[in-house]
Every structure is written in C-alpha cells, then in structure tokens.
Amino acid sequence: MQGVVATKHLLGRVAAMDLTEAPEDRAFRAEIRDWLGDHLTGEWAALRGLGGPGREHEAHDERLAWNRHLAEHGWTAVGWPAEHGGRGLSLWQQVIFHEEYARANAPAGVNHLGEQLLGPTLIAFGTPEQQRRFLPEIVAVRELWAQGYSEPNAGSDLANVQTRARLDESTGEWVIDGQKVWTSLAHLSDWCFVVARTTPGSARHQGLSFLLVPLRQDGVEVRPIEQLTGGSEFNEVFFTGARTAGDLVVGEPGRGWGVAMGLLGFERGVSTLGQTVGFARELDGVVARARGNGSIDDPIVRDRLARLRSELAVIRSFALRSLGGGTPGAESIFKLAWANWHRTLGEVAMDVAGVSGLVAGSSYDLDEHQRLFLFSRADTLYGGSDEIQRNILAERVLGLPKEPRG
Structure with a gap:
C-alpha cells in the first residue's frame, strides 16, 4: 500500500509545462491524419486494429508489407536524425505522430524493438560502421530484431545474466553459449541484441557486453512459448556455439x-503515448459492452468506469509533462501507472461481461475482453516488475535505504 501511495504522490510532482500546440504542430497533425486516411484503404483497410500485445500473430506478413509501405513514404524512424534516415521530428511532433497513428487504428508495427530501441542505441553508442550496416535496414524494415535480455534466473534482475561469450582468436568471432527467455518475436526476427558475460569470473554489472547476433544460423534454437491468449509471441532462445563477428x-x-x-x-x-490512445479505445469498448448488457445501470460499475477514465487522463498528462526530462523516476512512475491501470481495466471488463466472460468460444476462440484480461495479467511483470519499479523509486528518488539482498 505504501508503494501505491508513493506512486500517486510522485505523479503529482511534475513541473508545469505548456502543452499548447503551435500552428506548425497542428499542421503536422493534419498531415499525418490525412495521409493515414488516404492510405489505410483498399488492401490496407482490413489491417486496421490488428497486431499488438497478445495479438502479434495476426496478419504478420501483411503488417510487414504495410510497415514497408510506411518506410517508402518516410513514416518510419520519424524521431531519428535525418542523417540516419529519420525525419528528425521534434519531441512533440513524435507524440503527435504516435497518437494519430493509434487514433487511426492502424496496424501494430512489426519492428518496434529495432526502430524504437536498437536504432536509437546504435545512434548513441554504435560505431559509424555499425550505423551504416544496420540503421538503413531498420528504417526500410528489411531486418527485424529481438531483444536478448531476460534469462531463467535473470529477469528483472538483469545483472544476474549467465549467457557467456568468448572471442575466438582464430576467427575473430564471438562464440555465444546460454539461454534467453521471454524473447519477443524471436521466431520472426533476423537479429537479436544480446547481453552476455564476456569477462571470465566477473559478476553482476561488470564484464557484460552488448552483442549483435544473427538468429538464422546453426547454434541458435528458438522455441515458442504458448500463451494463455493463444499464439506464441514470446520464445526461449538457446545459443550453443552461436557466432557473430568480432566488431558487432x-x-x-x-x-x-x-x-x-x-x-x-x-x-x-514517446511511442508509449500512442499506447494511451489504444487504452482509451479499449475502455470505450468496455463501456459499450456495459451499455449493451445493462451493467452500466449498476452504480458500482459506473463508478469504476468513470474512475478508469479520469485516471487515464492523469496518466497521459503525466507522460506528456515528463517528456522534456527533469522528473526524477518518470519512467518507473509511468510504467507503474499504466500497467496497473491496464490490469484493472481487464478486471473491470470481465465483471462487465459477467458469466459470458468465463466461457471461451469453440477452439478456444477468445473475445477481445477475455484476451485483454488474460494478457494484462503480465503488464505488471514484463519490462520491469512493480517490485523493481518501486525499489527504484524508493532508493533513487525518495532516498530510502536499499532493500536487503540475500
């Protein structure tokens, strides 16, 4: 309970920021809205709303083609500097792009890990050769990426990584042995960025290296993990003498x-702000169901739905106001806020559905609210569990003593 109170307290500590859109920003919003309206038609119209967490199995090849269509028109990597193939949009214009993309109910992207995570990392830390080799392929959506962080005994505690890599002096290549787990979309990816221990005898944060590893090779085995929602977007990945070039x-x-x-x-x-638009659409769907089956007449249900609406507005406002920096622990606060909100939405959706929500269709055919409920159980675990986020805030923001470690 103290962690929840602390989170709500921190949500209120955001400095005031002018969120008024300038004329050029309003013009950009109209530009992207019109472009999506013109292009999400014909063969692309059927892709609206497909993909995303818990639904990554939907029309993957078609969504890949759509993402390449976006790339051809300059709508991938919009926040990257122009010299690296992006549009160089301002922070606020990136927010506008992701919000309008979500409002159009456009299909979920297929290379979030490459575009939103690895690309900016290579721009910040990569060599010019690495940038020339990989960034154009990410922008064009020609190579897809997975993230090799979590392991069976190193999830939220990433410093406990045991996957090892050694440099083979005879070939100049890294040789990787170990196991990763919960590797999103590894079965569909070409490459994986892997955190591995490269200094013998090292422990915790020391002696780790960040390697770029091709997945389509002998020595790499990808095993999909079947989910409660159907589909298998997460995987175990086993490296047994897998190799990558020494300069990667x-x-x-x-x-x-x-x-x-x-x-x-x-x-x-900034892409997470589009997430709040998607959340609002999900909430609208739950409200529509409550109106349809009469549960909206229950004052407790109405109160819970109204609370969700107001809390989502606060979460979005916090996210916007913390974009410019200067808010200690903003990332952890935002993760705690949206993950718990979304999990609660799933619970309310099941209460609104009533008895019908307890029964799946033939061949385990889940409706949208059953899938929402089941997948949102994981929201407070992946990407850093609630416990880890609260420890970060307690120790690094509030200055409380560190949690004893056994």
Missing part, C-alpha cells in the same frame, strides 16, 4: 551494462 559489440567489451541501460531509457519513449 556495441560499446567496449565488458562494459555493456551502460549500453543495456541506455537502451532501456528509450523503451518508454
């Missing part, structure tokens, strides 16, 4: 922890 280490060998943490700083960037 980002940053200095043995000092990859800083690179790995830098990447996580990009994880909760």
